[in-house]
Amino acid sequence: MQKLYLLVPLAPLLGAIIAGLFGRYVGPTWSHRATILLVFVSFLASVRIFFDVMEGNTFNGTVYTWLITGDTRFEVGFLIDQLSAIMMIVVSFVSLMVHIYTIGYMHDDPGYQRFFSYISLFTFSMMMLVMSNNFVQLFFGWEAVGLVSYLLIGFWYTRPTAIYANMKAFLVNRVGDFGFLLGIAMILMYFGTLDYASVFAQSSDFANEKIELFPGIPWYVISVICILLFIGAMGKSAQFPLHVWLPDSMEGPTPISALIHAATMVTAGIFMVARMSPLFELSETALTAVLIIGGITTLFMALVAVVQNDIKRVVAFSTLSQLGYMTVALGASAYSAAIFHLMTHAFFKAVLFLGAGSVIIAMHHEQDMQKMGGLKRYMPITYATMFIAALASAGVPGFSGFFSKDAIIEAVHFSSIPGAGFAYFCVLTTVFVTALYTFRLIFMTFHGQERMDKHTKEHLHESPWVVTVPLVILAVPTIAAGWLIDPVVVGDYFKNVIYVDTNHDAIKQLSTEFTGVIGMMSHALSTAPFWLSLIGIFTAWYLYCIQTAIPEKIKNHFGIIYNLLDRKYFIDEFYSWFFASGARNLGTVLWKYGDVKIIDGFFVNGTAKVVALSASIVRRYQTGYIYHYAFTMIVGIVVILTFWLY
Numbered sequence: 001m002q003k004l005y006l007l008v009p010l011a012p013l014l015g016a017i018i019a020g021l022f023g024r025y026v027g028p029t030w031s032h033r034a035t036i037l038l039v040f041v042s043f044l045a046s047v048r049i050f051f052d053v054m055e056g057n058t059f060n061g062t063v064y065t066w067l068i069t070g071d072t073r074f075e076v077g078f079l080i081d082q083l084s085a086i087m088m089i090v091v092s093f094v095s096l097m098v099h100i101y102t103i104g105y106m107h108d109d110p111g112y113q114r115f116f117s118y119i120s121l122f123t124f125s126m127m128m129l130v131m132s133n134n135f136v137q138l139f140f141g142w143e144a145v146g147l148v149s150y151l152l153i154g155f156w157y158t159r160p161t162a163i164y165a166n167m168k169a170f171l172v173n174r175v176g177d178f179g180f181l182l183g184i185a186m187i188l189m190y191f192g193t194l195d196y197a198s199v200f201a202q203s204s205d206f207a208n209e210k211i212e213l214f215p216g217i218p219w220y221v222i223s224v225i226c227i228l229l230f231i232g233a234m235g236k237s238a239q240f241p242l243h244v245w246l247p248d249s250m251e252g253p254t255p256i257s258a259l260i261h262a263a264t265m266v267t268a269g270i271f272m273v274a275r276m277s278p279l280f281e282l283s284e285t286a287l288t289a290v291l292i293i294g295g296i297t298t299l300f301m302a303l304v305a306v307v308q309n310d311i312k313r314v315v316a317f318s319t320l321s322q323l324g325y326m327t328v329a330l331g332a333s334a335y336s337a338a339i340f341h342l343m344t345h346a347f348f349k350a351v352l353f354l355g356a357g358s359v360i361i362a363m364h365h366e367q368d369m370q371k372m373g374g375l376k377r378y379m380p381i382t383y384a385t386m387f388i389a390a391l392a393s394a395g396v397p398g399f400s401g402f403f404s405k406d407a408i409i410e411a412v413h414f415s416s417i418p419g420a421g422f423a424y425f426c427v428l429t430t431v432f433v434t435a436l437y438t439f440r441l442i443f444m445t446f447h448g449q450e451r452m453d454k455h456t457k458e459h460l461h462e463s464p465w466v467v468t469v470p471l472v473i474l475a476v477p478t479i480a481a482g483w484l485i486d487p488v489v490v491g492d493y494f495k496n497v498i499y500v501d502t503n504h505d506a507i508k509q510l511s512t513e514f515t516g517v518i519g520m521m522s523h524a525l526s527t528a529p530f531w532l533s534l535i536g537i538f539t540a541w542y543l544y545c546i547q548t549a550i551p552e553k554i555k556n557h558f559g560i561i562y563n564l565l566d567r568k569y570f571i572d573e574f575y576s577w578f579f580a581s582g583a584r585n586l587g588t589v590l591w592k593y594g595d596v597k598i599i600d601g602f603f604v605n606g607t608a609k610v611v612a613l614s615a616s617i618v619r620r621y622q623t624g625y626i627y628h629y630a631f632t633m634i635v636g637i638v639v640i641l642t643f644w645l646y
Contacts, residue, residue, distance in 0.1 A: 176235015
C-alpha cells in the first residue's frame, strides 16, 4: 500500500516533467495526454486509498530521511487518515477536470505545454501538503503551491497586469508565510520535534506554558503558536486583511482560477488549521481570533461581490466569502463542517469558474457582464451547470452548498467561544448577500436583453465538449455531495483524527437535532437562512430581469457606499500608500541622507577632505629652507618637553 501512497504525488510530478522538460519533443497532444493520464492515475490511487482508510487502515510513517541534526529529524513522511484521504480525492478529482477543460480553453496558446506542466506540478505540491505527517514537509508543500501559483497567475507574462498580480500574490503570501515559519520555529523550540504525532502528544504539557513577547505581558505559548500558524493560513486562504491578492489573481488563465481558488491552494490554510485542531483547542484566544477574522471576511467580501461587473471577479470575491465561512467554522471548533464545506465548495465553485471561462470563450474573451445577456439560448449546457452551481452556492435545500453552509451556521449559533455572536450575524447576513450576487451573475449573463456587439452575437455558440464535459461531471457532486453530511459532519468519520474539546463541541449539539437529510431539508423551510436565500434570489431576479433600471438608480443614490465597495474599502490604496509608498519614501530618505550624506559625504568624501586638509597644512612646512626646518625642530622639542615634564 505504501507504493500506492507514493504514486499519488509522484504521478503528477512525472506528468509535469514530461510536459515541462520534454514538451517541445513530444508536442502539445502528448503533453496533455501524459499529464491527464498521470493525474487520472493519481485520482484512481486516491480513491483506492480512501476505501482502504474506510476499512480502518491508516498510515503514519517516514518515507525518506533528508537530514538529522542532533535529536531533530527532517523527513518526508505520509499521514494517511480520513482527513488526508478526503483531501486527496477532492484535489485529484478537481485537478483532473481542470486538466481536461484546459485542452479546450488553452488550445491555441503558445505556452500550452508549459501550462500543463505547471498545473501538474501544482497538483504534486498540493498532494505533498495534504499527505504530510510533519511540519517540514508541510512547509515544503506550502511554499511549493505558492511558487507554482506565482507562475500560473503570471502565466501571460507579457501583460503588465499579470506581472503585477503575481508579484502582489507572492508578496502578500510572504507576509503570511513569515508568521507560519515563526510558528513552526516555536514548535521546534518548545516541543523539540516537527512530527505531528509527537507534537500533539505533548501539546497538553505546554497548555499553561507562558512567554513574554513584551516585558511584563505574558502570553500562553500555545496561543502564540496557533496565532502564528493562523497568520500563515490568512495569507494562503486569503483572509482579511491578507485577502487582497486573490481578486487580482484573476489575471491568470481561467483554469487556474478553478484549480487554485476552488479546491486547492486557498483551502490549504483551512486544511492546516483542521489538522492542527489538537493545538487550537487548547487556545480559546486563537479560536476567537479565527472566528472574528472569518466573520469579517465572510460578510465584507460578499458585499464587494455585489458591485463587481467582471464575471471572474464576482466568483473570486465569492471564493473569499466562502473561505470566510470555512474559517468561521474552524473558529467555532466545527472542523468537520469546515472540511465538508471545503469539499462541497470545491465542486460548485469549480463549476462557476469553469462556466465563467466557457462564457468568456464564447464572448471572445469579454469578461464584462454588462456586455452579455441572453446567453441562455446559445449556451444551454453552460447555463444549466452554472445554474445548478448557483443554487448550491446560494444554499438552496437539496444542493450540496445548503448542507455544508447550514451546518456551519447552526454550529456557530451553538458555539460558546467569544466572538461567536458577531460571527453568527456575519454568516447569517451573508446568506442573503450570497444569493443576491450569485443570481445577479446568472441573470446578467444568461437572461434579459442581449447586450453584446453584432460580431460577437453572430459567432455565439456552446463551448466544445472538452469544456462542457468537465462542467457536467462536476455538476453531479455539486448536487449530491451534500447528502454525505450524516457520516462526515454529524457522524464519526473524523473520529480520532480531529480533536474537539468537550466545552467547544458545537457539532455534538448540532447532531442531537439532526434528523437525517430529508428532515434537514424540510426543517430548513422554517429557518432564517432559507428565507434569506430565497429573498436574495428574488431580489436579484427583480432587479436584473424585471426592473433593470433600478440598480443604476441605487448606484447613483448611494454613490458613497457603492464607491466604497467598488474600491474594495480602499484597502489596496492604503497598502499602496502605507507599505509600497512608505517603502519607497524610506528608501529615498536612506539614499539621500544615509548614502549621499553619511556614507559618501561623511565617511568617503569626509576622509578624503581630512587627508587633503592635513596635507595642505603639512605642505606649508616643506619649503626647502634649512632655517624653517630648524625652527620646526625647536618647536617640536618644546612640545615634547612640555608633555614630558607635565
